[in-house]
Amino acid sequence: MGYCRESDPFYRMVVFECTSNGTLYEHVHHGKAAQLSWDRRMKIAIGIAKGLRYLHSELQPPSTISKLNSKSVYVTEDFTPKLVDFECWKTMFSKHSKMLGHLNNESSFPGHLDFLKDMPSEVQCNSFAFGVILLEIISGGLPYCKDNGYLVHWAIKYLQQPKEISKLVDPELTNVRPEELAVICNVVRRGLEPRRSQRLSLQTIAGDLENGIGLSLTLM
Template structure:
């Protein structure tokens, strides 16, 4: 699946190594040096993300999911869209990573016969032979809505103290309380028109009935009505392989 996804906001697969003696499974991905979105939202020591950076990250994720759902045939759904699956480049562009594919493929290749028979007895049918959980575009849309909430609020999607973030935000989203109370207090400023639009999109994405949710194409189109960030502006300004490209150029010059 990874080889089918080729998008500038995706942590693209560069190469793969498979050896039986000694047992080795290795995948080489693009490098995103600024860690995960989760770290920047929830760990104080990480670099603070201002409003413009967060909105650019949102658009990068949206463009990538639109590509996966609508521009690949057959469509590809991400196994679990959340802030730990979003990596950030040098200039804080979003890179969507499909980390579950590698862990699933590795366990499937390396599992013993006993392991395989044990797995087949388990009632959880979403983990067949070590593969990642089965998902679909509608679930991705819901998860994207939850991720938007996490990005604008700086709160975890779920904690024992607050419960589910979706439930906590319900009164703000339905107009009973001001949207400004949703905003991450560490943000010094934000744009009201963009906040209003993002909250509308969140409401659409987290509808309980999957068939009532918008597609990622519709989500991206709606976001672009107010957020003036094109696909090119949402992608990394430097190639993640810039160091390799420089090395090639230096060799060619000698």
């Protein structure tokens, strides 16, 4: 929402909107399935996708989330997701001297050209990370645990067989709509594509989710 940059005394502060409902990680892995209903999960999934689409294709210069995971998604009291990139702010603050200076006609901020050079790779990493978050949302599984290994490795065999995708769903979840599950799984499958160049853009992902998941969610 804003920031403070005082020189004397030296002080740095970033002001975020209050999200008193904690993180998506806490709700999925430590909350009750009844509280995080299927509709709420779909609302969160679409909200994250729209936020990433804005960062990747509507913001100038474009941006990404450096460490995108369910811990970097905060939720408000009405379960609207908010993306936070604390790692980005830490990096910016630690290199604050490099960020100061005059803007010129070639870039919007210092380091702009270097940032854009790495953008395709970062965007594709965000697509993969969002696929993992979607798996967490529908399955309730951890991205990695010692007993079961990586969630992606467990899920891939079901994602490749459309008739098996129901086995991905958190057994505590009720009112799961099969057509919406199919949309989510198709997005996950294409977002987790091993070849980075073949992964869906967040612009496409957000469109697929908005078109494929009926926003009866707007009635919530």
